[in-house]
Amino acid sequence: MGAATAAALVLSGCSSPYDGAASTDGRSPGAPGTAAPSRPAVTPTATAHPPNDAVGRQMSWMLGQMNTDPVSSDVSSRFTEQFQAEVPPAQWLVMLGQLRAQAPWVLESVTSDGKAGSASVVAQGRRYSLTMTVDDAGRIDGALLKEGAQGETATTWPQVEQRAQLAAPQVSILAATVGDDGSLEVVHRSGEQGVRPIASMFKLYVLAAVAEQVRDGALSWDQQLRLTAQDKTLPSGTLQERPDGTAVTVREAADLMIRISDNTATDLLMRAVGEDTVRAAAARAGATHPEGITPFLTPRQMFWLGYGDAPQALDARAKWAAADAQTRAQLLEQVPMPGPGPENIDMTSTPWRSGVGWFATPQEVVQAHLYLDTLAGDAALAPLREILTKNGGIAVPDWSEQAFKGGSDSGVIALSFLAPPPQGTQRRQALVMIGTGERPVDEETFVAATADAARLLSEHR
Template structure:
């Protein structure tokens, strides 16, 4: 359980954001197979909780998302979108994969469904790429975000040659917990080093077998080699915590901290010292560590991370950490920044990826656009990083208009008293991105 916990938390791993990477190319002649059409026809019953879950989904899917978890996700969707009304469109990607647009009472959902090509043709993939609320204008989106329980911040800016031009902001300068969006600062240090010729994307990192949080590199043997490019891709596109901590250690905590002011974090104290994901898990999940850490000044905290926290084994983390979904000290133990801070970070990445070796970062940021396809289709290109843990949700987008103009949008939601509704928040931010697109 602990392994799974560390793999999923603070990684923005909600199903709506897990729609990942580059979709398969679509041939004009692609038609959905009969089994795919049949499974799509059964989808309404499954979403209503009335279908045969075990017969509909393949064993591998059920092992990752048990029926109880699926029911929780469905409840979130229903609370945000209301009841399903109809399937509005089906776009086959292959005979066995399709993008489905679903009409709910209060929102439009986009789902990618994949069906096994062999009998009994069970569904082996069902990923919500987002819900777009049926709200007509940006004012309604901003009002809905501001009305969420807890604290929120929102900012939209036009990016050009000078400082970002803030177009809209609601509590845009309020520091809030940002979850895995802190990984953008690690990415920025890597971009700086690559552009300076100190490192190359293809440089190999040899893993030492040391303890890592959950992710693709958690259990690989010592001596395994992986490129900086691959680590950065995994850190950003799927928010892999193990890749993150490998990069932080390899690049150096001090160098990453030095980038905070460079990329535009107005008050670096919110991320100084700069903790890794496993360090945060230990501080939150090992009794006594947090109180001793928080009583120290920044220099003392850095020594504490490098000493006592580093020596504390993963097994000491409470196996019940986050199990109940309740927030854990999100106002004290997190990475803190404002929406306008994150806009400046994205602008720094944009300007330092216009040409040269740093241009690779645009491909990395674009692997997971973070918003539903209808919203992303309004833009020429979308780059994204978000973050979440119980009580925390954050989304930041770098967007290129079809007219060549650039924008950044950033929003956070913190509620120390209760879990946040990931689906609702992501839908609102996705709708804001759709409405913000410049007219061609």
């Protein structure tokens, strides 16, 4: 792991909501093998001093450790037991060594309410955000250092496009209001509106299939599914850590699949309902480009097909884009999948450019959200709304309980939202943003541009 990735490491159990996001399929920005997008060098715009409160004192200590202060080997008085369980002292010292290699770290700005704080710091021409929370005793129980977003806050749609393109060269945006009959009134549309890679947003189709099966009595929310070794896949989620044979209810698996984009939960649910059932549900949910989801890959299949280095995987990738459905099925059958996923994933590759993954149009993603919202009107399917809104999405004052699903893969980030009518309006609002490129996407900047777009849309009257 190089020094550049060390500064993007999650220092505690913090995680992105964007799949994961910000994992972005659950990979942290510091995952081995990633390559950060190139950015122009920055210089500190000011020099700040931490406030004299619990957060400020701990930030001052941490920045001193990241710079030239004598290294503290005893960190028990600085971090909570839970933090140390997630980041053992030995791991902290290794990370600290990598961070010190980038010194000096210059504090530009800092805010704190005594229990939680955030700061902007600059090192080696890069700007990072440092967020921190402390417990009642003033010990650090959460800390996250990650590269900050590029660009200024966008206040117009052209500015949203420009900021998003700092993160990904090709950007598709669809922002619309939704009538009672499901019709869309486009507020802003730009970029390619045809079939695009949608990463983990495909899980909306899996959820639709599960919901239909519950509605029809073939499944129930409290029905137990048994986890097998063949269900387990990487990288996002936690279910892969449970023992084989673990009982998982349909409701829990669905919640994990959407809330934290758990790939193993997705494989488990797809095994329970079957590929044909998922593809049929996708059609009812508005998918009109079956070639983009045929075969309908499980996450495990996608990772072995897209990143495996066996000759069969390399051959399948080379032929995939031009192959018909029958040939693709034959190619997939030949790809060895001996475990949860390849051990050494080259995240500088971009499987989506070979047609590997899941593909739909921005409008089809909106239609999937609307279909699930309609299903949720059935009393038996009431849990759908909680499943879809539990993640939280993006904080927008006028958006409450927004349905959200995002996803990312190498060279892809995709975010989608369905929000209830803002105050003073009668129409729901939908937003889809997809960014692609030939190298890893700057997720922080793309999410920031998406937040700008969400605010603009929420202000539309």
